[in-house]
Each structure stands twice: as C-alpha cells, then as structure tokens.
Amino acid sequence: MEFNSETNAKTLKNRANAKFLTMELIQAVIEIRNAKMVDKHFARALGCATFIKITDQGITSRFCENRFCLVCNRIRTAQLFTMYGKVLTDLPDLYFVTLTIKNPKKNDLNPSIKEMYKHFALIKDVLRKQRVKLLGLRKLEITYNDRENTYHPHYHLIISGQLQAQELVNYWLDYNSSSVSAAQDIRKADEKALKELFKYFTKLKSNNSYSEKITISALNHIINSVKGIRIFQPIGIKAEKIEKKPHQVSQGTFSPSFWDWDTDNWYNASKEPLLANFRIYDKALTFSQNFDYIELRGL
Helix, strand or coil, X not given: CCCCCXXXXXXXXXXXXXXHHHHHHXXXXXXXXXXXXXXXHHHHHHCCCCEEEEECCEEEECCCCCCCCHHHHHHHHHHHHHHHHHHHHCCCCEEEEEEECCCCCHHHHHHHXXXXXXXXXXXXXXXXXXXXCXXXXXEEEEEEECCXXXXXXXXXXXXXXXXXXXXXXXXXXXXXXXXXXXXXXXXXXXXXXXXXXCCCCECCCCCCCCCCCEEHHHHHHHHHHCCCCCCEEEECCCCCCCCCCCCXXXXXXXXXXXEEECCCCEECCCCCECCCCCCCCHHXXXXXXXXXXXXXXCC
C-alpha cells in the first residue's frame, strides 16, 4: 500500500524527521548519562511514534508526551496555538515581553528557575492590589551559552496593554536586583511573536552566535532542571476548547494497515515503506555532527 494522501503524507514526513532527530538526541543524552538502565521517560520517548495504524478513521500512533521529544513538541506546539492563539489575538493592544535574570551556573539553574516563578507570583499579586490586571500567556525558555558555561532561563510573554507590560518589567527589575534593564524587552506583538511564544522551551543550539554546537550534557541538565516545572502558564485567560471533528464513515471497505519505524521510515510486514520515495532531510542526517559530549562541571 502506498500512502498517497497529500496532507497526511506531509505531516508524516515532518514526523519522520522529528522522529529521526529525537532518536539521535535521546541516544546522545543516554550516552552522556552513562546509565546502565535507560530512564523510563527516555525509554518511552525512544518508542514514541514507533507504531502507526491506518484505518478509515485516520492515523493513530502512540506518543510519549515528553518535553524533550521533538515529535511531541511539534504536536504540542500546534495544540497550544489552537487553544490560545485566538484567545490571545482577541485581546487588545498586545505586547511581546522578555524577562531575564543574570545567567546562572549549572548548580544554580534549578533554584534560579524556582526563584523566577516566586518573583513572578509576587509581582502579579502586587499589580492585582493596584488593580492592574495582567492578561496573556507566559513561557519559560532556557538556552545554554557554551562560551561562558552558563544557562539563560528567561520568560517570553504576550501581555495585553502597554502599561501592564511596562509595569511588569519595572517590578521584575525591582524583585531581581542582578537583572539589568537593557536585558529586558518590550515590543509590539505581531504574528511572528505569537509563533515565537509557542516554540520549544529550549533551543538545542548554543545561544552564542559563533557556535553551531549542541552541548549534550547541558541539554541533559536542562531536562533535569525543569522536572515538575510548568513551561506554559496562562495569565487571566482560559484556553479555547478544541472541538473534535466528527468521524466520516468511509464508503466501501477499508482494511487497516500497520507500520513500524525502522531508522528512517515506517515499514509494513512486507518491508514496504509507508512513505514512498522519501529520505530524511540532509540537515537532519548531519544533526549529530554538531553534538558536543564535553562533560560540564558545576562551576
């Protein structure tokens, strides 16, 4: 059977590349951990989207829902945009706000993230008492600077109202004495800003402009540091309910087909590929060439 639905084929081609990249990434993290047994979260991620079933009701698969899985991140990004995109664009006078702190070292990353959450909650409470209501969405993002061996946790927000955005930055500087005004940012939000908000919580590439390296031990530390921490947080808004599309019953008969992932494609029992004439993108194939396995110290 050749899979020839144009829309579904495009989705699956993107998923195949994300699956390939995720496998490369997780195996690298497992190697840096030097673990005798694979952590259950990584084991689940390795099995993510491995199996595909196609019926007259559509395509089904099993997903791991891990934050570090690129397959699930693609799905989560689309879901979040559906849930909050219209809610945000219906708000008046939107601003894209960035809140930063002084870059912490490795051992200070998790405490710094928790302190950021604490300070933001205090700021919201102060503004509420002043009858300044915050409406929008907040995302935690973390990058790594391989030149300084520091981490860069920061918030990206879409906030309704210039006054609210400015007051948020003012109080952020008050509560974070090591932060500098020049490192914070307020700009009018556009469609590009909305897309930026819903991107992955960590950029894999080092955040200094001179390097294309992906420091695996730094990524591993970021994964450990955000356990149990919420990445996206609505502020005074509610998600839009996602309506399930009604199932369209096909005419005639449709025999289910089953496909299993093997390196670069899904194959059936007869070893036929699900995606005909497909190869992993060149950029994905060279992805692991930028992996840096250097072991980082606490300082």
